[in-house]
Amino acid sequence: MFLRRLFRFLSKDIAMDLGTANTLLYTRAHGIVVNEPSVVALDANTGKILAVGAAAKEYIGRTPRSIRAVRPMKDGVIADFDVTRAMISYFVQKAISGLRLVRPSMAICIPTGITQVEKRAVIDSAMLAGAVDISMIEEPMAAAIGADLPIHEPLGNLVLDIGGGTSEVAVITLSGVANSQSVRVAGDTMNLAVQRFMRDAFRMEVGDNTAENVKKIIGAAVPMPNAPILEVSGKDMVRGCPRVVKVTEAHIREALREPVQAILEVVLRALEKTPPELAADIYRNGMLMAGGGSLLKGLDQYISRETRLKVFVDKDPLTTVLRGTARAMLDRETYRSVFIN
Missing domain, CATH: 3.30.420.40 (ATPase, nucleotide binding domain)
Incomplete structure (x- = not known):
């Protein structure tokens, strides 16, 4: 004892x-x-x-x-x-x-x-x-539990978790995963896409933390009216000197187009492999988004438009899982x- x-x-x-x-x-x-x-x-x-x-x-x-x-x-x-x-x-x-x-x-x-x-x-x-x-x-599964989805019931629950390294989609029912798909495209990929765009469009190198901040402030999946113009600091690739350029939301939206499309495609693959009865549940109930990547402005709207599903982001997506x-x-x-x- x-x-x-x-x-x-x-x-x-x-x-x-x-x-x-x-x-x-x-x-x-x-x-x-x-x-x-x-x-x-x-x-x-x-x-x-x-x-x-x-x-x-x-x-x-x-x-x-x-x-x-x-x-x-x-x-x-x-x-x-x-x-x-x-x-x-x-x-x-x-x-x-x-x-x-x-x-x-x-x-x-x-x-x-x-x-x-x-x-x-x-x-x-x-x-x-x-x-x-x-x-x-x-x-x-952890995201579904964290968001209070009815995982024990015979209903289809669709979850998209976008982390730093992977984006995962799962259909959850009766406490199990009926179907899952993943792609190694997520928050880090978006940061790299911003860095690549800055090199190609402005001939300027920016660091990892700068790229992440640019993504957080003006990154978006759909046009965002009244988004600020951001002054971004980096290193001129031609002269090797420090440099500042002005970057718009439209610039970064274009930079993020490929990773955003890759995330949409993994959702579509999961839906394609979902049995009809569970698909009907998902159409009625929509899809949960969690993870830091779900905070990209307008990503929920973009996926909703392309899938015709209701999409909702968890109240605190960074801690859902x-x-x-x-x-x-x-x-x-x-x-x-x-x-x-």
Whole structure:
């Protein structure tokens, strides 16, 4: 009895959204305790970690040769195992307030369709970071739970989750995924598209953080009246000097045309493979959008126009997946069937 109580005291439930762009952690006692970029700054010579999360993101594009700013997640999966393990360990210790004796149980959301090797890498990195037990849930399912969709009922629920590395579409019914499609086009792809457009149209290089800010401020999928004209700073590719140009919403809408079209096409593929009865439910109920990419202005309108579906963005799309993962973790009896091996 004493040992059981001691174990319960020293254990802690943590839900984690390990994303390409951001990592979020939730604890039973305090709710969301970590919401930071998935970035680690390293000493290039020794490999020593210098900064993690928001502090490390400030290093991107500004580091001397002795420092590397690394994003260890790519396209929704682990690209650098050792750095990911160190990043998870840092965030877990932050979540449990540095209590070294605590060995948390973790519920982690993962992309649909990842390989067993990729899944094993997530498990191993979390275990080496201190987790004692790990459960996994697919991201679109977590998004559906986080948005309070009726996943247990015999109804078709359509979910589009646009993260940093992947866009995933899933049809969910009776606590399972009836059909899913994904494409490795998402928020990061949009940032790269902005950088490419600036090179081609203005012969100017801009950094990752600048491209992301431009996307957030004037990026759109449909024309946006009264959008501001933005002054963007970068490096002239011809002269090599600093330069400022004025960029409009129409410029960035053109830059984002291809990734936006790719996201629409993955939605259309999912609809094409959906059985008629579930398709009828989706037509009546519409589609949920979640993830940071769903915040692109007018993207919901564009997809609605092209699919003739009602499209609604979750109230807080950056945390939808984490909220669903946490809810399933805290009520395992109700959501037992949504966890995967």
